[in-house]
Amino acid sequence: MDLVRSAPSFRVGDTAHLLPRTALATGSALLTLEREGVMHAEVSPWRGAGNALTVQLTGAHLPNVVAGVVLVRGAAPGLDERTPRMQVGLANLGVAADQQRLQVQVATNADSYEPGQEVTVTVRLRHGDTPVRGEVALSVADEGVLLLAAYKTPDPHAALYAHHDLAVRTAANWQRLVKPSDPTRHEPDEGGDAAAQTRTRKRFLSSALWLPALVTGDDGVAVARFTAPDNLTAFRVMSMAGDSNAHLGSADRRFTVKKALQIQPVAPRFLSPGDAVTLGALIHNHTGASGTATVRLRAPGLQVALAEQQVQLPADGAVRVPFEATATGDGELTLRFEVALGAARDAVETTLPVVERLRIDRTVAGRGRVDGSAQAALAFDTAGLVDKESHLTLDIDRTGLSALQPALRDLVHYPYGCLEQTLSAWGPMTQLRALATDVPLGGVATAKLDDYLAAGALKLLTFQDAFGHFGLWPGSTPRPGYTVVAMHAIAAAAKAGVVVDTTLVRNGWPALEAWATSAEAASGADLATLALAACTLAEAGKPSDVALQRLGRDRKRLSLYSQTYLMRALHAAKASASQIQAVLDPLVAAVQTTGERAWLPEADEDRDWWWPTADHVRPTAALLTALLAVRPNHPLLPKLAEHLVASAQRGGSWSNTHDNGLAVQALAAWARAQASGEARTWAAAHRNWTVDADAEGRP
Structure with a gap:
């Protein structure tokens, strides 16, 4: 319902007349004055169109007040008027505040x-x-x-006497209680609520x-x-x-x-050491007379070609004076510009920071391997290096972990939280924690790592159902593949000394053992999952003869990647040497080598895991882990580790969390195998580089 005001605005003391536009002929009218709350309310009989309601405006209504009219009419005996009616209208009454x-x-x-x-x-x-x-x-x-x-x-007057928004809401359930709600029905008297607008000032x-x-x-x-x-x-x-x-x-x-004689510095925002720059001084002459001015630049840390100059200044004119300079210092330099023209003087001080050039990080300038007491020389191109601004970092690393920091960072900060992503981060961290007990790891806070692992173990509980199986998300449908990979990571964590909630293993082991001997597993439809299950059970001291026999019969159907888990399962189950060798020989024969690197390829069609395996990172990592368990002195081990490190992307991590997880786990196991004993290292860099050395003990 619209309300027609008798005037667009009012003053204190005026009487405002309000005329509702309505078809209601009789009823009751509730008149309210509202703003932050209800300031006034009165009820009067309503006698139909043409009857105006009046409002007496006072200073309390500055700068505006909202008049609300609610018309109510009860049920009538006529055919079209059986139900009660209620109509609401609002009108903003502006009250001029000129007198304020x-x-x-x-x-x-x-x-x-x-x-x-x-x-x-x-x-x-x-x-x-x-x-x-x-x-x-x-x-x-x-x-x-x-x-x-x-x-x-x-203008505080405009701000404080700006129109206020309406903070009162008028509502009733009258109509909804006594008649059905019809969302398609049009109410011709709706409207009149334009007073409730908001405004923002900055x-x-x-x-x-x-x-x-x-x-x-x-x-x-x-x-x-x-x-x-x-x-x-x-x-x-x-x-x-x-x-x-x-x-x-x-x-x-x-x-x-202002000044009659002014000097204005003209300088860049910053310099770098060795920069040649043209500084400037803009001289404004408002003395009314022309003449010869003396301009000086005092700048410790700058080599200025001509620090004092004589220039001709026209009356009421301006001249720019250049100063050629070279930055010889660093830090924040103080520049003092001075000008003198007769008795007129001016001087200005400003600062100019001298900062290092943008450093260009290079990934690896060279790599080398030292066996025993031998020496390794690394040569790299020094073209483009800037004296005093280039840095050489030598990582002397017996464990290989210096290459893992970017991958670990990516795993910890990965933004998603499904089971696969959680395990891809949590699993490698458990192996890193085990390594930290044997090798001091620079930059690894073991207390924080323990907190991270404890939180991860609790999170794994949310993926497990009451029967011990795991789903991809909390509450989602469990699948054997999810249960197998979860228990594999949990078993490895427990072996590494990480405290794992007993519920995980109490329910998880029976679920895994039951599936490994089930008809579903016997069908051979998912041999890859069965291979990992057999490996997990055997390494936990719970070998499944049924699963191992089934995998032995169908070994040739397994991909190279899955055969690495079969080999680990046979070794943990104390199978015969001939059985283990029968799996090892085809794996070694499939390895490709070049120089000091070796890798296990995987064909595109061999996508036999619950995530796709279409590259060589995961098969190589799986073979490295398997050989460390089965043949810890195998000559391929250092080459496989070297290939994993070299295959990382420029940022230091691999292409996805799956690759990161398995590569980190494999390299952590390799590092742990290399960590025994004492070592003394010494390194020197020549050709005007600072000698940087040495480290003693276990790095």
């Missing part, structure tokens, strides 16, 4: 000043023709900064002087004094004032800070 405006005058004792001179600001407050005592917020800001932001002097201030509570005397006058700043520009004095009667106003005034 305070006249503010602001003045300075001069139009312009030189830097360092005292500035006197006088503020006068009046309401009508009468001086008033009030409080003033005084600010002096750089006009240039204000213009950049298109900043206008704030304010930016850069201030040279800020006095938030300057109080005037009874004569309405307040005086503030401050020292003019050194920057030569225009300033705006802004004064916002109010008194105890809520009279508000504002005013501003512009003044300038």
Whole structure:
């Protein structure tokens, strides 16, 4: 229902007339005055169209009030009027606040000043023709900064007497209780709610002087004094004032800070050591006379070709003076520009940071391997290196873990949390924790690592159902593949000394053993999952003869990747040497080598895992782990480890979390095998590089 106002705006003391547009002829009218709450309410009989409701406006209604009218009519005997009716209308009544405006005058004792001179600001407050005592917020800001932001002097009167939003909601369940709700029915009297709009203001201030509570005397006058700043520009004095009667106003005034002779530095934002640069000094002559000016640049840390120059300055003109310089120092340099023309002088100080050039990180300049007491020489190209700015880092690493930090970081910070991603991070971390007990790992906080592993073990509980099986997500349908990989990681963690919740293993082992001997596993449809299950059970001391016999019969159907797990299962189950050798020989025969690297390839069609295995990283990692268990002195081991490290991407990690997880686990196991014994290392770099050495003990 719309409400027609008798005027677009009102003043204090006016009577507002409201005419509802409605077809209701009789009933009751509830008139309310609302804003932050209900300020007034009255009920009167409603006698149909043409009867206006009246509102007497007072100072309490400044700057606006919302009039609400609710018309209610009960049920009538006529055919079309069996049900009660209720209509609601709102009208925003603006109340002018002109009488609340305070006249503010602001003045300075001069139009312009030189830097360092005292500035006197006088503020006068009046309401009508009468001086008033009030409080003033005084600010002096750089006009240039204000213009950049298109900043206008704030008007507190406009802000405080802006129309208020309606914070009252009118609602009733009358109609819904006595008649069915019909969403397709159109109510012709709906509307009239335009009063509920919101508004947002933003304010930016850069201030040279800020006095938030300057109080005037009874004569309405307040005086503030401050020292003019050194920057030569225009300033705006802004004064916002109010008194105890809520009279508000504002005013501003512009003044300038200038000198007859000015020097303005022209310099870059920063330099780097060795940079050659042309600095500048822009000289403005407002003395009214031409002449020869002396311009100087004092800059410790800069080698200036000509630090003092003579230039001709025209009257009321400007000249740019260049200074050729080279940065010889570093840190923050202080530049002092000076100019003299007769008796006129000016000097300005500014700072110029000298920072190192952008460092270009190179991944690996060279790699080498030292066996026993032998020496290794690494040669690399020094073209393009900058003296005093290039750094050589030598990683002397007996474990191979220096290459794993990016991959570990990627695993820990991977953003998703399904079972596969959780295990891809948690599994390698358990092996890293086991390694940390034998080898001091720089940069690895074992306490934080323990907290991470404990939290991961608790998270794994959310993926396990009441029967011990695991799903990809908490509450999702369990699958044998998920159960197998989860128990494989849990068993490896327990073997590494990580505390695992007993619920995981108490329910998990029976579920895994039952599946490994089930008809589903016997069908041979998922031999890859069965191979990992057999490996997991055997290494946990629970070998499944049924699973091993089935895998032995169908070994040729297994991919090379899955055969590595079969070999580990046979070894852990204490199978005969001939059985183990029968699996080992085809794996070794399939290995490809080049130089010091070796890898186990995997064909594209061999996607026999619950995630695709279409590259050589995971098969190589799986073979490295298997050989460490079955043949710890096999000559392929260092070559497989070297290939895994070399196959990492430029950032130091592999292409996905699966590769990261298996590669880190394999290299951690390899590092643990290499960590025994003591070592002394010494390294030196020549050709003007700083000698950087040595480390003793176990690295």
